[in-house]
Amino acid sequence: MSAQLVNAAHEVDKSFLFIFGASALLLALLTAAMLWFVFRYNRKRHPVADQTEGNLWAEIVWTVLPTILVMGMFVSGWSSYKALRQVPAGALEVKVTARMWTWDFEYAGGRKSKILYAPVGRPVKLLLSSEDVLHGFYAPAFRIKIDTVPGMTTYAWFTAEKEGDYVVFCSVYCGLQHAKMLTSIRAVSQAAFDAWLAEGAVRSEEAPGRALLENKGCLGCHSLDGSPAVGPSFKDLWGRKVILVAPNGSKSTVTTDEGYLRRAILGPKDRTVEGFDPIMPSFGGQISEDEMTLILDFLRTGGKPPKDGRAVAEAEGCLSCHAEDRSVLVGPGFQGLWGSKVTAEGPGGEHDVLVDRQVVLEALSLPGKLQLKGFDPIMPAYPDLSDEDREALLGWLESLGTDGHNVHSGPGGHTP
Ligand code: HEC
Ligand code: HEC
Ligand SMILES: [Cu+2]
Missing domain, CATH: 1.10.287 (Helix Hairpins)
Structure with missing residues (x-):
């Protein structure tokens, strides 16, 4: 040998x-x-x-x-x-992480995937570990079966000789969805593998929120389409009412807002959603603030492309009083408004105000509160805008703004 x-x-x-x-x-x-x-x-x-x-x-x-x-x-x-x-020299190394109830694969260079890609003819060395309980990586076509142990790295290797998909099972009974802890090894030509590895980084940016949920294993327990799973579906999760149950059995109702969702994900949790088992792992320390923003964005929008703020402005009639550029119609032009200093007048006389998120939010809910000098107080209130529309509008206004040295004056005044 x-x-x-x-x-x-x-x-x-x-x-x-x-x-x-x-x-x-x-x-x-x-x-x-x-x-x-x-x-x-x-x-x-x-x-x-x-x-x-x-x-x-x-x-x-x-x-x-x-x-x-x-x-x-x-x-x-x-x-x-x-x-x-005995792993042959020159084997391709892939990190395998098992968790309830999915498999994650990570390649040199950081590309991750949910099925294991392997170039035909090249030995692949697997470095395996588990995030939660004991699992077993079992690929019968390659005659390998090896335990994945929390806190320990085990290894195995194989060489695919023919292109194709080969099934991978979990060989250790690991809880409710054990039988669904399946994935596959996809053997492709070395050229196709290289291309896949190179294209990877780009593609995973397409829907970063979704990719994250997949990489973190959330989708092993949560569905995206409303279908029942181990945990509540992510579909329309944002802003709904849920009943939480404390360990002593007392119930409370909360609205799933940002603060609640953060706590639900990062833990520690003192209550669980009614009708579900308290088995959601807490992800404190495993999710960075940037990743959390992506996840929350995804949960809020369901991964749909964000609404076009300009379209909302048009639909809501803002553009009949506000121009998209700097010109003044009935109200100030939107271009450069965000981030600029405007002069407001009130009972206490004139004062300068920086137009920021807070000011714009107020303009939409309580337009009378801040009265721009030289304009008529006719800006209507928009209390019924949906969160989504409001955020889209704010995003659009922000993208038009912030050059800092704007002067807005009323229709009777002069435009810079
Ligand atoms: C092992 C299965 C499992 C995994 C993995 C998992 N969850 Fe959960 N999750 C649950 C269960 C079960 C519940 C409901 C019980 C509870 O509240 O803890 C839940 C509840 C939640 C809730 C509250 C939902 C609601 O209706 O109030 C959120 C938000 C959530 N999970 C997000 C995530 C995210 C994000 C991830 C990945 C980073 C994730 N979960 C990974 C099982 C899981
Ligand atoms: C009927 C005309 C009219 C419509 C429609 C209108 N505005 Fe205004 N808007 C004004 C006028 C006039 C002002 C300046 C007077 C004032 O401050 O109330 C103004 C001021 C503003 C300001 C400056 C901040 C502030 O508090 O004054 C913002 C931001 C703004 N509008 C955004 C919007 C958005 C977004 C919409 C659509 C959702 C909209 N406006 C619709 C007339 C209008
Ligand atoms: Cu398992």
């Missing part, structure tokens, strides 16, 4: 065949001997039993033969075991 075996699976097969063959032979011999004794020494042919004591040859044969056989099985088993444990 050399350390450069192309594929340990063949060694496993050889060993299996040997042991199977030896067992089959033994079974055949024993059955034949048994039948022979039944025939030759039954009561008709052999009414009186012989008493035989101490047959040296028979004792040698039944000691030596089985010993040889068992040693043969050991040697062949050992050689296949060695092949499984």
Whole structure:
């Protein structure tokens, strides 16, 4: 045996065949001997039993033969075991993380995936661990089955010889969705693999929120389409009312706003959603603030592209009083408004105000509160804007603003 075996699976097969063959032979011999004794020494042919004591040859044969056989099985088993444990040099390393109830794969360079991509003909070394309980990585096509243990890294390797999809199971009973803890190994040509690896970084940015939920394993327990799963579906999660149950059984109703969702994800949780088991792991320390923003955005918008703020402004009629550029219609032009200083007048006289998120929110809910100098107080209130529309509008205004040196004056005044 050399350390450069192309594929340990063949060694496993050889060993299996040997042991199977030896067992089959033994079974055949024993059955034949048994039948022979039944025939030759039954009561008709052999009414009186012989008493035989101490047959040296028979004792040698039944000691030596089985010993040889068992040693043969050991040697062949050992050689296949060695092949499984000796990873050829130059193997591609992939990090495998098991968690209830999904598999994550991470490649050099940071690309992650939910199914294991492997180039045909190249040995792949798996470095396995678990985030929660004991699982087992079982890929029968490649004759590997190895435990994944929390807090410990185990390894295994394989070489795919043909392109195709090969199933991967979890081999350790690990809870409710154990049977669904499936993934596959997708063997592709080296060229296709390289292309996939290169394209990866770009593609995972397309829907970063969704990719994150997938990478963090959330989608193993939460559905996106409203279908029932281990946890509540993420569909329309934002802003709904949920009933929470405390360990002592008392119930309370909360609205799923940002603060609540943060706590639900980062824990520690003192209450669980009614009708569900308290098995959601707490992700405190595992989710950065940037990632949290992406997740919350995704939960809020359901991954739909954000609404176009300009379209909202048009639909709500803002553009009949406000121009998109700096020109003044009935109200100040939107361009450059955000982030600029405006002069407001009130009972206490004139004062400068910086137009920021707070000011715009107020303009939409209590337009009379801040009265711009030189304009008529006719800006209507928009108390019924949906959160989504309001955020889209704010985003759009912000994108038009912040050059800092704007002067807005009323229709009677002069435009800079
Ligand atoms: C092992 C399964 C599991 C995983 C993994 C999991 N959750 Fe949960 N999650 C649950 C269960 C069960 C509940 C409901 C019980 C409770 O409140 O703890 C829940 C509740 C929640 C809630 C509150 C939902 C509501 O209706 O109030 C949010 C938000 C949430 N999970 C987000 C996440 C996010 C984000 C991730 C990934 C970072 C994640 N979960 C990973 C099982 C899971
Ligand atoms: C009927 C005309 C009219 C419509 C429609 C209108 N505005 Fe105004 N808006 C004004 C006038 C006039 C002012 C300046 C007087 C004032 O401050 O109330 C103003 C002021 C503002 C300001 C400056 C901040 C402030 O508190 O004064 C913002 C921001 C603004 N509007 C945004 C909007 C948005 C967004 C919409 C659409 C959802 C909208 N406006 C619709 C007339 C209008
Ligand atoms: Cu498992």
